[in-house]
Amino acid sequence: xxxxxxxxxxxxxxxxxxxxxxxxxxxxxxxxxxxxxxxxxxxxxxxxxxxxxxxxxxxxxxxxxxxxxxxxxxxxxxxxxxxxxxxxxxxxxxxxxxxxxxxxxxxxxxxxxxxxxxxxxxxxxxxxxxxxxxxxxxxxxxxxxxxxxxxxxxxxxxxxxxxxxxxxxxxxxxxxxxxxxxxxxxx
Numbered sequence: 333x334x335x336x337x338x339x340x341x342x343x344x345x346x347x348x349x350x351x352x353x354x355x356x357x358x359x360x361x362x363x364x365x366x367x368x369x370x371x372x373x374x375x376x377x378x379x380x381x382x383x384x385x386x387x388x389x390x391x392x393x394x395x396x397x398x399x400x401x402x403x404x405x406x407x408x409x410x411x412x413x414x415x416x417x418x419x420x421x422x423x424x425x426x427x428x429x430x431x432x433x434x435x436x437x438x439x440x441x442x443x444x445x446x447x448x449x450x451x452x453x454x455x456x457x458x459x460x461x462x463x464x465x466x467x468x469x470x471x472x473x474x475x476x477x478x479x480x481x482x483x484x485x486x487x488x489x490x491x492x493x494x495x496x497x498x499x500x501x502x503x504x505x506x507x508x509x510x511x512x513x514x515x516x517x518x519x
Contacts, residue, residue: 346476350479369392369416372421373390
């Protein structure tokens with residue numbers, strides 16, 4: 333913004349991000365490409381107000397993000413649209429219990445594989461989130477953490493080409509972001 337002659341404090345940018353990025357993420361979900369039927373689920377930890385919270389994430393076997401949720405307790409699973417044929421996870425009891433709950437109401441159960449080494453795709457995907465959140469050190473509120481993490485995930489989904497958009501493979505990341513925000517940037 334400085335290159336355009338607008339001087340804005342970093343705290344204002346942070347407030348704008350917390351307010352508007354969840355709206356962009358909501359718009360993105362309407363135009364998200366379908367994901368595969370084999371998912372990898374895992375959790376990682378994010379510090380909020382000095383306490384560790386749980387970030388549950390799921391990616392398909394090709395590494396495309398399925399869904400994510402930040403929660404204070406370890407008793408939630410991901411509630412994505414649709415259901416997978418197979419889920420690979422580590423030995424997490426919370427994830428297994430949630431899938432068992434879903435399987436109880438399904439005609440065809442979801443196949444659950446608890447194999448540590450098949451989950452490497454999602455473990456490597458965590459690194460991208462951790463790389464961005466580590467310099468932040470700590471979130472001051474749960475709401476801010478949830479919104480900033482949603483924006484980080486949004487940026488990674490755009491980079492992975494998960495938005496259904498004509499010509500997405502020839503557009504730059506910035507042009508895809510501007511198109512998502514409603515204004516197509518003309519070069």
